[in-house]
Amino acid sequence: MQMVNQRPRSIWFSPTCGPWSGFSCLIGSRSVDAWDGLQHERMKHLEQVALGVIILRYQRQHSSHMHWEQPHNSLMFKVPYMQEVRYYMLAIDVDLCIAGDLKDPQNGLPIKKALTIMTTSKYMVKSLAGLRCPGHHQHQSM
16 A cells, blocks of 8 residues: 555545535435435445545554645544544634635636644644635636
């Protein structure tokens, strides 16, 4: 495994957000079958949560860092399996219109996509602090 051989000082982890998003909750609320389908999708994606916890444990064991990214309103960080992640990692919210200069390629308007980044690095939190949109520009509506 590359992680074991190369021992990176930092790992950025960005698992699939789909079944944990607010939009998925909306779709899942339409019927019992839709809700069951959403729960099935979440169960399939729990392996990503498990992998993230293993990576976190490995990085902590080797005094290295991990950064875990999800959209701001993702329910992933709220599942019980994430208790260890919430305990050992710090959370910082950023807006990609500021943090990443995210823009619509067709009209150039900034896109305000909010992310929550969980990290073991106080330096990362300090570096990302203040990267929230102050609201001084128009955003592309999604």
